[in-house]
Amino acid sequence: MRKNRKKLVAMLLTVAMLVMLLPATVFAEGTDVNAMYTDAVNVMKNTVSDEVSSTNAWVIMELARAEALTAEQANAWYTNLENTLRTQNSAKLPADSSSVPNIVTILAVTAIGKDATNVGGYNLLEPLADLNYCTGYVTTTASALVAIDSKKYTIPTVSAGGTQTTREALIQTILDARNTTGTWGYSYAGTDYADVDTIAMCIQALAPYYNSNADVKSAIDVGISKLSDFQADDGSFNYQSAESAAQVIVALGAMGIHPMTDARFIKNGCTIADGLAIQYVAGQGFKDYTGLVNMGITTVQATYGLVANNRIVNQKSSLYAMTDAVDIIQAASEATTTEASTTTATATTAPTTAAPTTAALDQSPATGDTAPIALFALIAVASVVGVVAINKKH
DSSP, X not given: OHHHHHHHHHHHHHHHHHHHHSOHHHHOSSOOHXXXXXXXXXXXXXXXXXXXXXXXXXXXXXXXXXXOOOHHHHHHHHHHHHHHHHHHTSSSSSTTSOSHHHHHHHHHHHHTTOOTTOBTTBOTTGGGGBHHHHOSSHHHHHHHHHHHHTTTOOOOOOOTTSOBOOHHHHHHHHHHTOOTTSSOEEEETTEEXXXXXXXXXXXXXXXXXXXXXXXXXXXXXXXXXXXXXXXXXXXXXXTTOHHHHHHHHHHHHHTTOOTTTOGGGOBTTBOHHHHHHTTEETTTEEBOTTSSBOTTHHHHHHHHHHHHHHHHHTTOOOTTOOTTOOOHHHHHHXXXXXXXXXXXXXXXXXXXXXXXOHHHHOOOOOOTTHHHHHHHHHHHHHHHHHHHHHHHHO
């Protein structure tokens, strides 16, 4: 009797030790950054469509960079984009509007592995060839530079009467926009203020030039220091704005700085992820300043901030550095062709082979979370069986 009790205790201790070794995401009361990332991406999957709009282009971009966009989704959107350009017979989206739709669409096209200089015969960068089209508020200029550099595109020649856009002109325009705070922001009632979102977006654009331009290096160093100063003790920025937190994450990622481990961005033991999580509602998205979940720009920005962080964690290129982007549509087509050829060859050489069982068809690899759970479940069952067996003996 005593010996069996010792065996039972030993089994239960083994189970307890294995539970302690399981990933924190399985048993944590709250949601860690990885679970928040996965959930946010899944929320965005339910909103993506073929609509040609700035908001949907952001969703296309972030899902593609998360490697979560299907070839069918990419193809439906890209086909609609081609048709839209042909119908309006203009590279501007929509025709004669601000540069923002073109900038975002360039990023989305590039993210799915396509060439933004030839979408149905139209060059989406043509409108950006005029410097006047890329300026206005400094974040517009910064975004234009981000789009142009996303795949190191060549800037087209401007049409007659315009001012030729160059990378140097965009960089200088951004640098010249700094105010008396020494960084980027806004003025109100004659006083200059630094602004988190503006600083972060300018850093995102200037990051590729940090090591080659002394003025850029100085501006970014000041900007990063300001961002650190702006972070609150709960890890958040701008009164817990999810959008601001996302922009900082993207900026740090562009600089090769790990957003969640760099000491400058850990306050009172809280990281940017902790600040972002304040506005997070599992399965729904992120709240804006009204306290309500905003499925528009708030959740979109928060999600691409998490995508940027995930890419840094997994040692991939930063969010907007897309020279490594694979053509999602073409890759799927080639995979289908290869699969069809393989199936045909197999059918020819082995026509009498029995159909595979359901178990054989399910070859999906277990994830880092599910494998330990399966092991835990197996051991737990074994423990229960052991307990039943012991009870039967006594």
